[in-house]
Amino acid sequence: MSQGILYVVGAGLAGLAAAVAAAKAGTRVVLFEAAGHAGGRCRSFRDDRLDRVIDNGSHLVLGANRTALAYAHAIGGHEAMVAGEPAFPFVDIATGARWSVSPKRLPAGLGEILKVLGLPWISKGQTVAGRMGKSRSFRRLWQPMCEAIMNTAPEEASASMFAWTMRRALLGGASALVPYTFPLGLSAAFVAPALATLSMFGAEIHFRRRLTAVTATELVFEEQTIALRPEDRVILALPPWALESVLPDAAPPTMPTRPIVNAHFRLAAPPLLPGGGAFLGMVNSTSHWIFVRDDVLSITVSAADALADRPNDDIAALLWEEVARALGTPNAPIPPVRILKERRATLAHDCATIGRRPGAATGHPHLFLAGDWIDTPWPCTIEAAISSGLAAARLALGQKSLTFTG
Numbered sequence: 001m002s003q004g005i006l007y008v009v010g011a012g013l014a015g016l017a018a019a020v021a022a023a024k025a026g027t028r029v030v031l032f033e034a035a036g037h038a039g040g041r042c043r044s045f046r047d048d049r050l051d052r053v054i055d056n057g058s059h060l061v062l063g064a065n066r067t068a069l070a071y072a073h074a075i076g077g078h079e080a081m082v083a084g085e086p087a088f089p090f091v092d093i094a095t096g097a098r099w100s101v102s103p104k105r106l107p108a109g110l111g112e113i114l115k116v117l118g119l120p121w122i123s124k125g126q127t128v129a130g131r132m133g134k135s136r137s138f139r140r141l142w143q144p145m146c147e148a149i150m151n152t153a154p155e156e157a158s159a160s161m162f163a164w165t166m167r168r169a170l171l172g173g174a175s176a177l178v179p180y181t182f183p184l185g186l187s188a189a190f191v192a193p194a195l196a197t198l199s200m201f202g203a204e205i206h207f208r209r210r211l212t213a214v215t216a217t218e219l220v221f222e223e224q225t226i227a228l229r230p231e232d233r234v235i236l237a238l239p240p241w242a243l244e245s246v247l248p249d250a251a252p253p254t255m256p257t258r259p260i261v262n263a264h265f266r267l268a269a270p271p272l273l274p275g276g277g278a279f280l281g282m283v284n285s286t287s288h289w290i291f292v293r294d295d296v297l298s299i300t301v302s303a304a305d306a307l308a309d310r311p312n313d314d315i316a317a318l319l320w321e322e323v324a325r326a327l328g329t330p331n332a333p334i335p336p337v338r339i340l341k342e343r344r345a346t347l348a349h350d351c352a353t354i355g356r357r358p359g360a361a362t363g364h365p366h367l368f369l370a371g372d373w374i375d376t377p378w379p380c381t382i383e384a385a386i387s388s389g390l391a392a393a394r395l396a397l398g399q400k401s402l403t404f405t406g
C-alpha cells in the first residue's frame with residue numbers, strides 16, 4: 001500500500017500502536033477518535049476535586065509484556081515508567097498476615113505450580129477455581145493473580161488463558177515479573193509520547209470524530225464521509241460494543257464485560273506502604289490492590305460486579321475502612337476521594353466468551369480489526385491492545401516483520 005493512506009479509527013492503545021508502527025514505517029496515517037482525547041481505557045486526566053492528575057484506573061505492566069515495553073521504548077514513554085523489584089507484597093485484612101511473592105519465594109509447592117502452568121493437560125472449559133480452587137495457595141496467590149490479570153472471578157475465568165499468562169510470567173526469565181508503574185500517570189508513558197511521535201512522522205490526528213458506519217468504499221463519520229480508494233487500508237481499533245454498531249458483520253453478538261472500580265484518595269501526606277513499594281495486594285477484602293503515587297492512594301477492585309452498582313459514598317466508606325486497616329490507621333476520617341467505575345473495563349474472560357473473539361482479518365481485504373479483545377493468547381490488557389495494533393498494522397501494510405522502530 002505504498003501510495004495509500006492507512007486510516008486508523010480509535011485512539012486507544014491498540015489504535016495508537018497501529019498508527020505509530022505504520023507512520024514510522026513511512027506510511028501516511030490518518031487517526032480518528034470519537035472522544036476529545038486519546039488513550040481510551042488507559043489514560044490520565046486532571047481531577048478537579050483532588051486537584052491532582054489521576055488515571056482512569058491504576059495499571060500495572062510486567063516485564064513479560066514485551067510488546068508493550070517495545071512500544072514504550074519506541075515512543076520514548078519508557079522514561080515515564082519505573083521498574084520495581086520483582087516482589088509483590090500482600091496483606092490479609094482478616095488476619096493481618098503479611099507476605100511477599102517473588103520469583104524465588106512463590107508461596108506454592110512444585111505440584112501446584114506445574115498445575116497452574118498447565119500440567120497435567122487442562123480440560124476444555126475448565127475454570128481457574130475448578131483447577132486451582134482446592135490448592136493451598138489459592139486465596140493467597142492464584143485468586144488475586146487471576147482477578148488482577150483477567151478481571152474475572154476464578155469461578156468463571158478460563159484456566160487455559162490463565163495458564164498461558166502464568167507461563168509468560170513464571171517461565172519468562174528474570175525480568176518477566178518486574179513490575180512497571182507510572183509515577184507521572186499512564187498518559188505520560190503510553191499516550192502523550194505516541195501523539196508526539198505521530199505528529200513528528202506527519203500523521204494526521206482528528207479528535208471528536210465518531211465513526212458511524214464503514215463499507216468497502218466509505219468511512220462514515222457523524223459529520224463527514226471519507227471515500228476509500230483501492231490502495232487505502234482501514235484499521236478499526238474499537239471495543240466490541242462500538243464495532244457492533246459500525247460493522248455488525250465483523251462483531252460477534254454482545255460480548256459480556258466486567259467492571260473495575262477505582263477509588264483515588266488524596267491524603268494529607270504521601271503514605272508509606274508496608275514493604276515500602278508503590279503497591280500492595282490485599283486478600284479477604286473487597287479491595288484488591290493499593291497503589292500509591294505521591295499523596296494519592298488508589299484502590300483497585302477488579303471483577304467488581306457486586307460493587308459497581310453501589311453509591312459512591314458507600315464504596316468510599318467501605319474501601320477507606322479497609323485501607324485504614326491495611327495501613328494500621330483505624331478511624332481516620334475519609335479524605336477527599338474520587339470514585340471511578342469503568343463498567344466495561346475488559347471482556348469477561350470465561351471460556352465461552354474468549355472462544356468467540358474474532359481475529360484481525362475481516363471479510364473485506366482492506367479492513368482490519370485491532371483492540372485488546374481481538375483473538376490473541378493474552379487477556380484484555382495493555383499488552384493485548386498494543387500487540388493487536390501491531391498485528392493489524394502488519395496485515396494492513398503487508399509487512400510481516402514490521403516493528404515499532406520502522
Ligand SMILES: Cc1cc2nc3c(=O)[nH]c(=O)nc-3n(C[C@H](O)[C@H](O)[C@H](O)COP(=O)(O)OP(=O)(O)OC[C@H]3O[C@@H](n4cnc5c(N)ncnc54)[C@H](O)[C@@H]3O)c2cc1C
Nearest residue numbers: 010012013014034040041057059060211242371372381382
Ligand atoms: C480500570 C482499568 C484498569 C486496568 N488495569 C490494567 C492493568 O493493570 N494492566 C493492563 O495491562 N491492562 C489493564 N487494563 C486494560 C487496558 O486498559 C485495556 O486493555 C486497554 O487500554 C484497551 O485498549 P484498546 O485500544 O484495545 O481499547 P480502548 O482503550 O477502549 O480504545 C478504543 C478507542 O476507540 C474510541 N472509539 C469508540 N467508538 C468509536 C467510534 N465510533 N469512532 C471513533 N472512535 C471510537 C474510544 O473512545 C477509545 O478511545 C485496565 C483497564 C481498566 C479500564
